[in-house]
Amino acid sequence: MTAPLDSAPGRLTIDLAALADNYSTLARRVAPARCAAVVKADAYGIGLERAVAAFWAAGARAFFVAHLGEGVLARNLLPEEAEIYVLNGLEGDADPADYGAHRLKPAIGSPEEFSRWTAFAARRGRPSPCALHLDTGMRRLGFDSLAALTIAMERDGAASGADLLMSHFVSSEIPDDPLNAIQIARFAAARAAFPHLRASFANSSAIFLPQRPIHDLARPGYALYGGNPTPGRPNPMRPVATLTVAVQQTRWIEAGVPCGYNARWTAKRRTRLATLLAGYADGLPRAAGATDEQPGAEVLLAGRRCPLVGRVSMDLVIADVTDVPEAAVRPGDRAELFGAGIEIDDFAARSGTIGYRLLTSLGRRYRRTYVGGQASS
The missing domain is CATH 3.20.20.10 (Alanine racemase)
Incomplete structure:
Protein backbone atom coordinates (compact mmCIF):
# COMPACT_ATOMS: atom_id res chain seq x y z
CA MET A 1 0.00 0.00 0.00
CA GLY A 226 24.32 11.58 -4.56
CA GLY A 227 26.33 10.26 -1.62
CA ASN A 228 29.79 11.68 -1.09
CA PRO A 229 32.47 9.13 -2.07
CA THR A 230 35.18 11.40 -0.63
CA PRO A 231 34.18 12.06 3.01
CA GLY A 232 35.75 15.18 4.45
CA ARG A 233 36.11 16.75 1.01
CA PRO A 234 33.58 18.50 -1.25
CA ASN A 235 31.07 16.11 -2.74
CA PRO A 236 31.77 15.63 -6.48
CA MET A 237 28.29 14.18 -7.05
CA ARG A 238 24.98 15.91 -7.63
CA PRO A 239 22.18 15.40 -5.09
CA VAL A 240 19.58 12.99 -6.41
CA ALA A 241 16.99 12.66 -3.63
CA THR A 242 15.31 15.58 -1.86
CA LEU A 243 13.11 14.87 1.14
CA THR A 244 10.66 17.47 2.44
CA VAL A 245 7.93 17.14 5.06
CA ALA A 246 5.09 19.39 6.13
CA VAL A 247 4.84 21.42 9.31
CA GLN A 248 1.78 20.33 11.27
CA GLN A 249 1.86 22.68 14.25
CA THR A 250 3.98 25.35 15.93
CA ARG A 251 4.10 26.38 19.58
CA TRP A 252 6.13 28.38 22.09
CA ILE A 253 7.57 26.80 25.22
CA GLU A 254 9.41 28.43 28.11
CA ALA A 255 12.97 27.82 29.22
CA GLY A 256 13.28 24.65 31.28
CA VAL A 257 10.42 22.85 29.53
CA PRO A 258 11.29 19.43 28.03
CA CYS A 259 9.87 17.93 24.84
CA GLY A 260 9.65 14.51 23.23
CA TYR A 261 9.66 10.99 24.63
CA ASN A 262 11.50 10.55 27.92
CA ALA A 263 12.09 14.32 28.12
CA ARG A 264 15.58 13.98 26.63
CA TRP A 265 15.82 17.60 25.42
CA THR A 266 15.07 20.69 27.49
CA ALA A 267 14.67 24.23 26.19
CA LYS A 268 17.49 26.52 27.29
CA ARG A 269 15.47 29.64 26.42
CA ARG A 270 11.98 30.59 25.34
CA THR A 271 11.70 28.40 22.25
CA ARG A 272 9.43 28.05 19.27
CA LEU A 273 8.89 24.48 18.10
CA ALA A 274 7.57 23.18 14.79
CA THR A 275 6.21 19.63 14.64
CA LEU A 276 6.94 17.91 11.31
CA LEU A 277 4.90 15.07 9.81
CA ALA A 278 7.53 12.32 9.56
CA GLY A 279 9.09 9.91 12.01
CA TYR A 280 10.96 6.66 12.35
CA ALA A 281 8.16 4.79 10.57
CA ASP A 282 9.19 6.86 7.56
CA GLY A 283 12.83 5.87 7.90
CA LEU A 284 14.11 8.75 9.98
CA PRO A 285 16.72 7.70 12.55
CA ARG A 286 15.32 7.79 16.07
CA ALA A 287 18.49 9.59 17.19
CA ALA A 288 18.11 12.42 14.68
CA GLY A 289 16.82 14.80 17.36
CA ALA A 290 19.16 16.56 19.78
CA THR A 291 19.18 15.62 23.46
CA ASP A 292 20.54 17.52 26.44
CA GLU A 293 23.76 15.52 26.03
CA GLN A 294 24.37 15.75 22.30
CA PRO A 295 23.36 17.67 19.16
CA GLY A 296 21.26 16.17 16.40
CA ALA A 297 20.43 16.71 12.76
CA GLU A 298 19.26 19.94 11.18
CA VAL A 299 16.53 20.68 8.64
CA LEU A 300 16.04 23.62 6.31
CA LEU A 301 13.05 25.86 6.99
CA ALA A 302 12.54 29.24 5.33
CA GLY A 303 16.12 29.06 4.12
CA ARG A 304 17.62 28.55 7.59
CA ARG A 305 19.06 25.47 9.25
CA CYS A 306 17.01 24.48 12.28
CA PRO A 307 17.96 21.72 14.74
CA LEU A 308 15.73 18.74 15.39
CA VAL A 309 15.13 18.30 19.12
CA GLY A 310 13.95 15.44 21.31
CA ARG A 311 13.57 11.83 20.33
CA VAL A 312 12.03 11.13 16.95
CA SER A 313 8.55 9.62 17.29
CA MET A 314 6.98 7.04 15.00
CA ASP A 315 5.19 9.64 12.89
CA LEU A 316 6.51 13.01 14.09
CA VAL A 317 9.68 14.95 14.75
CA ILE A 318 10.18 18.39 16.31
CA ALA A 319 12.35 21.26 15.03
CA ASP A 320 13.54 24.31 16.96
CA VAL A 321 12.56 27.28 14.75
CA THR A 322 13.14 30.05 17.28
CA ASP A 323 15.65 31.84 15.07
CA VAL A 324 13.35 31.88 12.03
CA PRO A 325 10.91 34.82 11.70
CA GLU A 326 7.60 33.67 13.10
CA ALA A 327 5.67 34.50 9.95
CA ALA A 328 8.07 32.37 7.89
CA VAL A 329 7.12 29.04 9.50
CA ARG A 330 3.44 28.13 9.55
CA PRO A 331 1.47 24.88 9.37
CA GLY A 332 1.62 23.54 5.85
CA ASP A 333 5.09 24.95 5.16
CA ARG A 334 7.74 22.43 4.20
CA ALA A 335 11.04 21.51 5.82
CA GLU A 336 13.88 20.02 3.78
CA LEU A 337 15.59 17.16 5.59
CA PHE A 338 18.12 16.59 2.86
CA GLY A 339 18.62 17.62 -0.74
CA ALA A 340 20.31 20.61 -2.32
CA GLY A 341 20.30 22.59 0.93
CA ILE A 342 21.45 19.88 3.34
CA GLU A 343 23.58 17.00 2.07
CA ILE A 344 22.29 13.55 2.87
CA ASP A 345 25.62 12.64 4.47
CA ASP A 346 25.35 15.66 6.75
CA PHE A 347 21.85 14.77 7.90
CA ALA A 348 22.85 11.13 8.39
CA ALA A 349 26.04 11.86 10.33
CA ARG A 350 24.24 14.25 12.68
CA SER A 351 21.64 11.51 13.19
CA GLY A 352 24.23 8.94 14.20
CA THR A 353 24.00 6.86 11.03
CA ILE A 354 25.21 6.80 7.42
CA GLY A 355 23.59 8.04 4.24
CA TYR A 356 23.42 4.50 2.82
CA ARG A 357 21.11 3.43 5.62
CA LEU A 358 19.05 6.60 5.42
CA LEU A 359 18.39 6.20 1.69
CA THR A 360 17.56 2.52 1.86
CA SER A 361 15.31 2.97 4.92
CA LEU A 362 12.96 5.57 3.49
CA GLY A 363 9.41 4.47 4.14
CA ARG A 364 6.57 3.98 1.69
CA ARG A 365 4.43 6.82 3.02
CA TYR A 366 6.21 9.50 1.00
CA ARG A 367 4.83 10.93 -2.18
CA ARG A 368 7.49 10.09 -4.73
CA THR A 369 7.99 12.47 -7.63
CA TYR A 370 10.47 11.81 -10.43
CA VAL A 371 11.83 14.79 -12.32
CA GLY A 372 14.43 15.30 -15.00
CA GLY A 373 13.72 12.11 -16.92
CA GLN A 374 11.87 11.53 -20.13
CA ALA A 375 8.62 11.78 -18.15
CA SER A 376 7.92 13.13 -14.69
CA SER A 377 5.31 11.77 -12.32
Whole structure:
Protein backbone atom coordinates (compact mmCIF):
# COMPACT_ATOMS: atom_id res chain seq x y z
CA MET A 1 0.00 0.00 0.00
CA THR A 2 1.23 3.50 -0.81
CA ALA A 3 -0.18 6.79 0.40
CA PRO A 4 -2.54 8.68 -1.92
CA LEU A 5 -0.33 11.13 -3.77
CA ASP A 6 -2.23 14.23 -2.73
CA SER A 7 -2.38 13.34 0.96
CA ALA A 8 1.19 12.28 1.75
CA PRO A 9 2.80 14.89 4.05
CA GLY A 10 6.29 13.73 3.13
CA ARG A 11 7.57 14.20 -0.40
CA LEU A 12 10.58 12.48 -1.90
CA THR A 13 11.70 14.11 -5.13
CA ILE A 14 14.14 12.11 -7.25
CA ASP A 15 16.14 13.89 -9.95
CA LEU A 16 16.75 11.38 -12.73
CA ALA A 17 18.88 13.86 -14.68
CA ALA A 18 21.20 14.13 -11.68
CA LEU A 19 21.27 10.35 -11.41
CA ALA A 20 22.31 10.01 -15.05
CA ASP A 21 24.82 12.84 -14.71
CA ASN A 22 26.43 11.15 -11.69
CA TYR A 23 26.83 7.98 -13.73
CA SER A 24 28.39 9.93 -16.60
CA THR A 25 30.76 11.72 -14.22
CA LEU A 26 32.02 8.42 -12.81
CA ALA A 27 32.16 6.76 -16.22
CA ARG A 28 34.42 9.54 -17.47
CA ARG A 29 36.61 9.24 -14.41
CA VAL A 30 37.17 5.49 -14.81
CA ALA A 31 37.66 5.54 -18.60
CA PRO A 32 38.97 3.68 -20.51
CA ALA A 33 37.56 1.08 -18.09
CA ARG A 34 33.83 0.46 -18.16
CA CYS A 35 31.48 1.67 -15.45
CA ALA A 36 28.68 -0.49 -14.07
CA ALA A 37 25.80 0.60 -11.84
CA VAL A 38 24.97 -1.01 -8.50
CA VAL A 39 21.18 -1.06 -8.21
CA LYS A 40 20.64 -3.30 -5.18
CA ALA A 41 18.09 -2.48 -2.45
CA ASP A 42 15.59 -1.01 -4.94
CA ALA A 43 18.35 1.17 -6.37
CA TYR A 44 19.33 2.40 -2.91
CA GLY A 45 15.72 3.20 -2.14
CA ILE A 46 14.96 5.51 -5.04
CA GLY A 47 13.16 2.95 -7.23
CA LEU A 48 14.68 0.25 -9.41
CA GLU A 49 12.51 0.78 -12.48
CA ARG A 50 13.35 4.46 -12.94
CA ALA A 51 16.98 4.03 -11.93
CA VAL A 52 17.90 1.28 -14.40
CA ALA A 53 16.19 3.17 -17.22
CA ALA A 54 18.20 6.30 -16.40
CA PHE A 55 21.47 4.39 -16.13
CA TRP A 56 20.86 2.50 -19.37
CA ALA A 57 20.13 5.75 -21.20
CA ALA A 58 23.36 7.18 -19.75
CA GLY A 59 25.37 4.26 -21.13
CA ALA A 60 25.48 1.64 -18.36
CA ARG A 61 25.50 -1.90 -19.70
CA ALA A 62 26.49 -3.84 -16.56
CA PHE A 63 24.48 -3.88 -13.34
CA PHE A 64 25.00 -5.36 -9.89
CA VAL A 65 22.23 -6.47 -7.53
CA ALA A 66 22.40 -8.27 -4.19
CA HIS A 67 19.78 -11.04 -4.40
CA LEU A 68 18.36 -13.41 -6.95
CA GLY A 69 14.95 -11.74 -6.70
CA GLU A 70 16.47 -8.33 -7.42
CA GLY A 71 18.22 -9.82 -10.42
CA VAL A 72 14.98 -11.18 -11.83
CA LEU A 73 13.33 -7.77 -11.42
CA ALA A 74 16.25 -6.03 -13.09
CA ARG A 75 16.26 -8.53 -15.96
CA ASN A 76 12.59 -7.84 -16.61
CA LEU A 77 13.35 -4.12 -16.83
CA LEU A 78 16.52 -4.17 -18.91
CA PRO A 79 17.30 -5.03 -22.53
CA GLU A 80 18.54 -8.54 -23.23
CA GLU A 81 22.15 -7.48 -23.72
CA ALA A 82 22.48 -6.05 -20.20
CA GLU A 83 24.88 -7.90 -17.91
CA ILE A 84 23.45 -8.49 -14.43
CA TYR A 85 25.67 -9.78 -11.62
CA VAL A 86 24.28 -11.04 -8.31
CA LEU A 87 26.71 -10.01 -5.58
CA ASN A 88 25.57 -12.49 -2.94
CA GLY A 89 26.18 -15.45 -5.20
CA LEU A 90 24.11 -18.64 -5.08
CA GLU A 91 21.72 -18.05 -2.21
CA GLY A 92 21.27 -20.88 0.29
CA ASP A 93 19.63 -23.76 -1.51
CA ALA A 94 18.59 -21.73 -4.56
CA ASP A 95 18.61 -23.65 -7.81
CA PRO A 96 21.40 -22.42 -10.11
CA ALA A 97 18.98 -22.96 -12.99
CA ASP A 98 16.98 -19.97 -11.73
CA TYR A 99 20.01 -17.77 -12.35
CA GLY A 100 20.63 -19.30 -15.74
CA ALA A 101 17.00 -18.93 -16.81
CA HIS A 102 17.20 -15.16 -16.31
CA ARG A 103 20.75 -14.80 -17.63
CA LEU A 104 22.05 -13.70 -14.23
CA LYS A 105 25.69 -14.03 -13.27
CA PRO A 106 26.18 -14.98 -9.61
CA ALA A 107 29.36 -13.91 -7.85
CA ILE A 108 30.68 -17.36 -6.85
CA GLY A 109 32.50 -17.11 -3.54
CA SER A 110 33.36 -20.57 -2.20
CA PRO A 111 34.40 -24.02 -3.41
CA GLU A 112 30.92 -25.32 -2.56
CA GLU A 113 29.20 -22.66 -4.66
CA PHE A 114 31.69 -23.26 -7.44
CA SER A 115 30.88 -26.98 -7.47
CA ARG A 116 27.14 -26.28 -7.58
CA TRP A 117 27.59 -23.85 -10.45
CA THR A 118 29.83 -26.08 -12.55
CA ALA A 119 27.52 -29.04 -11.96
CA PHE A 120 24.67 -26.91 -13.29
CA ALA A 121 26.78 -25.97 -16.32
CA ALA A 122 27.49 -29.66 -16.95
CA ARG A 123 23.77 -30.49 -16.82
CA ARG A 124 23.10 -27.59 -19.14
CA GLY A 125 25.77 -28.74 -21.54
CA ARG A 126 27.59 -25.43 -21.80
CA PRO A 127 29.50 -22.96 -19.60
CA SER A 128 27.28 -20.53 -17.69
CA PRO A 129 28.75 -17.05 -17.10
CA CYS A 130 29.50 -16.04 -13.54
CA ALA A 131 31.85 -13.88 -11.51
CA LEU A 132 34.51 -15.16 -9.10
CA HIS A 133 34.61 -13.35 -5.78
CA LEU A 134 37.94 -13.34 -3.91
CA ASP A 135 37.93 -12.16 -0.30
CA THR A 136 40.86 -9.77 0.09
CA GLY A 137 39.97 -8.59 3.58
CA MET A 138 36.25 -8.02 4.15
CA ARG A 139 35.65 -11.52 5.59
CA ARG A 140 32.03 -11.65 4.47
CA LEU A 141 31.84 -13.48 1.16
CA GLY A 142 34.32 -14.78 -1.35
CA PHE A 143 36.99 -17.46 -1.69
CA ASP A 144 39.08 -17.12 1.45
CA SER A 145 42.38 -17.43 -0.39
CA LEU A 146 43.86 -17.23 -3.84
CA ALA A 147 45.02 -20.83 -3.36
CA ALA A 148 41.44 -22.03 -2.86
CA LEU A 149 40.29 -20.17 -5.94
CA THR A 150 43.18 -21.52 -7.97
CA ILE A 151 42.41 -25.12 -6.99
CA ALA A 152 38.78 -24.67 -8.01
CA MET A 153 39.71 -23.14 -11.35
CA GLU A 154 42.30 -25.81 -12.12
CA ARG A 155 39.63 -28.45 -11.55
CA ASP A 156 36.62 -26.93 -13.29
CA GLY A 157 37.61 -23.53 -14.64
CA ALA A 158 36.65 -24.27 -18.23
CA ALA A 159 33.18 -25.39 -17.17
CA SER A 160 32.54 -22.45 -14.86
CA GLY A 161 31.96 -19.84 -17.53
CA ALA A 162 33.64 -17.26 -15.28
CA ASP A 163 34.09 -13.91 -17.02
CA LEU A 164 34.86 -11.59 -14.09
CA LEU A 165 37.18 -11.57 -11.07
CA MET A 166 36.03 -9.31 -8.25
CA SER A 167 36.66 -8.31 -4.66
CA HIS A 168 35.42 -5.66 -2.24
CA PHE A 169 37.23 -2.88 -0.37
CA VAL A 170 37.09 -2.61 3.41
CA SER A 171 37.96 1.07 3.87
CA SER A 172 38.23 2.76 0.49
CA GLU A 173 36.54 5.90 1.86
CA ILE A 174 39.66 6.43 4.03
CA PRO A 175 42.45 7.07 1.49
CA ASP A 176 45.35 6.58 3.92
CA ASP A 177 44.03 3.39 5.51
CA PRO A 178 46.85 0.79 5.15
CA LEU A 179 44.24 -1.88 4.41
CA ASN A 180 43.77 -0.34 0.96
CA ALA A 181 47.34 -1.10 -0.10
CA ILE A 182 47.13 -4.62 1.33
CA GLN A 183 43.95 -5.39 -0.56
CA ILE A 184 45.22 -3.82 -3.77
CA ALA A 185 48.30 -6.06 -3.63
CA ARG A 186 46.22 -9.18 -2.96
CA PHE A 187 43.90 -8.44 -5.82
CA ALA A 188 46.81 -7.69 -8.17
CA ALA A 189 48.21 -11.16 -7.42
CA ALA A 190 44.85 -12.73 -8.24
CA ARG A 191 44.57 -10.81 -11.45
CA ALA A 192 48.03 -11.95 -12.48
CA ALA A 193 46.93 -15.55 -11.84
CA PHE A 194 43.85 -15.17 -14.04
CA PRO A 195 44.78 -12.64 -16.75
CA HIS A 196 42.01 -13.87 -19.05
CA LEU A 197 39.30 -12.63 -16.66
CA ARG A 198 38.04 -9.09 -16.55
CA ALA A 199 38.59 -7.54 -13.12
CA SER A 200 36.29 -5.45 -10.93
CA PHE A 201 37.37 -3.99 -7.60
CA ALA A 202 36.54 -0.28 -7.36
CA ASN A 203 33.42 0.80 -5.51
CA SER A 204 32.37 4.46 -5.28
CA SER A 205 35.16 5.64 -3.00
CA ALA A 206 37.86 3.46 -4.57
CA ILE A 207 37.31 5.29 -7.85
CA PHE A 208 38.85 8.32 -6.12
CA LEU A 209 41.81 6.55 -4.47
CA PRO A 210 45.22 7.81 -5.64
CA GLN A 211 46.23 4.24 -6.58
CA ARG A 212 43.34 4.12 -9.09
CA PRO A 213 42.44 0.43 -8.61
CA ILE A 214 39.92 0.71 -11.46
CA HIS A 215 40.82 -2.39 -13.52
CA ASP A 216 38.26 -3.29 -16.21
CA LEU A 217 34.89 -2.63 -14.60
CA ALA A 218 34.17 -0.15 -11.81
CA ARG A 219 31.00 -0.72 -9.82
CA PRO A 220 29.90 2.43 -7.99
CA GLY A 221 26.76 2.43 -5.89
CA TYR A 222 26.23 5.13 -3.27
CA ALA A 223 27.92 7.90 -5.27
CA LEU A 224 25.47 7.38 -8.12
CA TYR A 225 22.65 8.38 -5.78
CA GLY A 226 24.32 11.58 -4.56
CA GLY A 227 26.33 10.26 -1.62
CA ASN A 228 29.79 11.68 -1.09
CA PRO A 229 32.47 9.13 -2.07
CA THR A 230 35.18 11.40 -0.63
CA PRO A 231 34.18 12.06 3.01
CA GLY A 232 35.75 15.18 4.45
CA ARG A 233 36.11 16.75 1.01
CA PRO A 234 33.58 18.50 -1.25
CA ASN A 235 31.07 16.11 -2.74
CA PRO A 236 31.77 15.63 -6.48
CA MET A 237 28.29 14.18 -7.05
CA ARG A 238 24.98 15.91 -7.63
CA PRO A 239 22.18 15.40 -5.09
CA VAL A 240 19.58 12.99 -6.41
CA ALA A 241 16.99 12.66 -3.63
CA THR A 242 15.31 15.58 -1.86
CA LEU A 243 13.11 14.87 1.14
CA THR A 244 10.66 17.47 2.44
CA VAL A 245 7.93 17.14 5.06
CA ALA A 246 5.09 19.39 6.13
CA VAL A 247 4.84 21.42 9.31
CA GLN A 248 1.78 20.33 11.27
CA GLN A 249 1.86 22.68 14.25
CA THR A 250 3.98 25.35 15.93
CA ARG A 251 4.10 26.38 19.58
CA TRP A 252 6.13 28.38 22.09
CA ILE A 253 7.57 26.80 25.22
CA GLU A 254 9.41 28.43 28.11
CA ALA A 255 12.97 27.82 29.22
CA GLY A 256 13.28 24.65 31.28
CA VAL A 257 10.42 22.85 29.53
CA PRO A 258 11.29 19.43 28.03
CA CYS A 259 9.87 17.93 24.84
CA GLY A 260 9.65 14.51 23.23
CA TYR A 261 9.66 10.99 24.63
CA ASN A 262 11.50 10.55 27.92
CA ALA A 263 12.09 14.32 28.12
CA ARG A 264 15.58 13.98 26.63
CA TRP A 265 15.82 17.60 25.42
CA THR A 266 15.07 20.69 27.49
CA ALA A 267 14.67 24.23 26.19
CA LYS A 268 17.49 26.52 27.29
CA ARG A 269 15.47 29.64 26.42
CA ARG A 270 11.98 30.59 25.34
CA THR A 271 11.70 28.40 22.25
CA ARG A 272 9.43 28.05 19.27
CA LEU A 273 8.89 24.48 18.10
CA ALA A 274 7.57 23.18 14.79
CA THR A 275 6.21 19.63 14.64
CA LEU A 276 6.94 17.91 11.31
CA LEU A 277 4.90 15.07 9.81
CA ALA A 278 7.53 12.32 9.56
CA GLY A 279 9.09 9.91 12.01
CA TYR A 280 10.96 6.66 12.35
CA ALA A 281 8.16 4.79 10.57
CA ASP A 282 9.19 6.86 7.56
CA GLY A 283 12.83 5.87 7.90
CA LEU A 284 14.11 8.75 9.98
CA PRO A 285 16.72 7.70 12.55
CA ARG A 286 15.32 7.79 16.07
CA ALA A 287 18.49 9.59 17.19
CA ALA A 288 18.11 12.42 14.68
CA GLY A 289 16.82 14.80 17.36
CA ALA A 290 19.16 16.56 19.78
CA THR A 291 19.18 15.62 23.46
CA ASP A 292 20.54 17.52 26.44
CA GLU A 293 23.76 15.52 26.03
CA GLN A 294 24.37 15.75 22.30
CA PRO A 295 23.36 17.67 19.16
CA GLY A 296 21.26 16.17 16.40
CA ALA A 297 20.43 16.71 12.76
CA GLU A 298 19.26 19.94 11.18
CA VAL A 299 16.53 20.68 8.64
CA LEU A 300 16.04 23.62 6.31
CA LEU A 301 13.05 25.86 6.99
CA ALA A 302 12.54 29.24 5.33
CA GLY A 303 16.12 29.06 4.12
CA ARG A 304 17.62 28.55 7.59
CA ARG A 305 19.06 25.47 9.25
CA CYS A 306 17.01 24.48 12.28
CA PRO A 307 17.96 21.72 14.74
CA LEU A 308 15.73 18.74 15.39
CA VAL A 309 15.13 18.30 19.12
CA GLY A 310 13.95 15.44 21.31
CA ARG A 311 13.57 11.83 20.33
CA VAL A 312 12.03 11.13 16.95
CA SER A 313 8.55 9.62 17.29
CA MET A 314 6.98 7.04 15.00
CA ASP A 315 5.19 9.64 12.89
CA LEU A 316 6.51 13.01 14.09
CA VAL A 317 9.68 14.95 14.75
CA ILE A 318 10.18 18.39 16.31
CA ALA A 319 12.35 21.26 15.03
CA ASP A 320 13.54 24.31 16.96
CA VAL A 321 12.56 27.28 14.75
CA THR A 322 13.14 30.05 17.28
CA ASP A 323 15.65 31.84 15.07
CA VAL A 324 13.35 31.88 12.03
CA PRO A 325 10.91 34.82 11.70
CA GLU A 326 7.60 33.67 13.10
CA ALA A 327 5.67 34.50 9.95
CA ALA A 328 8.07 32.37 7.89
CA VAL A 329 7.12 29.04 9.50
CA ARG A 330 3.44 28.13 9.55
CA PRO A 331 1.47 24.88 9.37
CA GLY A 332 1.62 23.54 5.85
CA ASP A 333 5.09 24.95 5.16
CA ARG A 334 7.74 22.43 4.20
CA ALA A 335 11.04 21.51 5.82
CA GLU A 336 13.88 20.02 3.78
CA LEU A 337 15.59 17.16 5.59
CA PHE A 338 18.12 16.59 2.86
CA GLY A 339 18.62 17.62 -0.74
CA ALA A 340 20.31 20.61 -2.32
CA GLY A 341 20.30 22.59 0.93
CA ILE A 342 21.45 19.88 3.34
CA GLU A 343 23.58 17.00 2.07
CA ILE A 344 22.29 13.55 2.87
CA ASP A 345 25.62 12.64 4.47
CA ASP A 346 25.35 15.66 6.75
CA PHE A 347 21.85 14.77 7.90
CA ALA A 348 22.85 11.13 8.39
CA ALA A 349 26.04 11.86 10.33
CA ARG A 350 24.24 14.25 12.68
CA SER A 351 21.64 11.51 13.19
CA GLY A 352 24.23 8.94 14.20
CA THR A 353 24.00 6.86 11.03
CA ILE A 354 25.21 6.80 7.42
CA GLY A 355 23.59 8.04 4.24
CA TYR A 356 23.42 4.50 2.82
CA ARG A 357 21.11 3.43 5.62
CA LEU A 358 19.05 6.60 5.42
CA LEU A 359 18.39 6.20 1.69
CA THR A 360 17.56 2.52 1.86
CA SER A 361 15.31 2.97 4.92
CA LEU A 362 12.96 5.57 3.49
CA GLY A 363 9.41 4.47 4.14
CA ARG A 364 6.57 3.98 1.69
CA ARG A 365 4.43 6.82 3.02
CA TYR A 366 6.21 9.50 1.00
CA ARG A 367 4.83 10.93 -2.18
CA ARG A 368 7.49 10.09 -4.73
CA THR A 369 7.99 12.47 -7.63
CA TYR A 370 10.47 11.81 -10.43
CA VAL A 371 11.83 14.79 -12.32
CA GLY A 372 14.43 15.30 -15.00
CA GLY A 373 13.72 12.11 -16.92
CA GLN A 374 11.87 11.53 -20.13
CA ALA A 375 8.62 11.78 -18.15
CA SER A 376 7.92 13.13 -14.69
CA SER A 377 5.31 11.77 -12.32
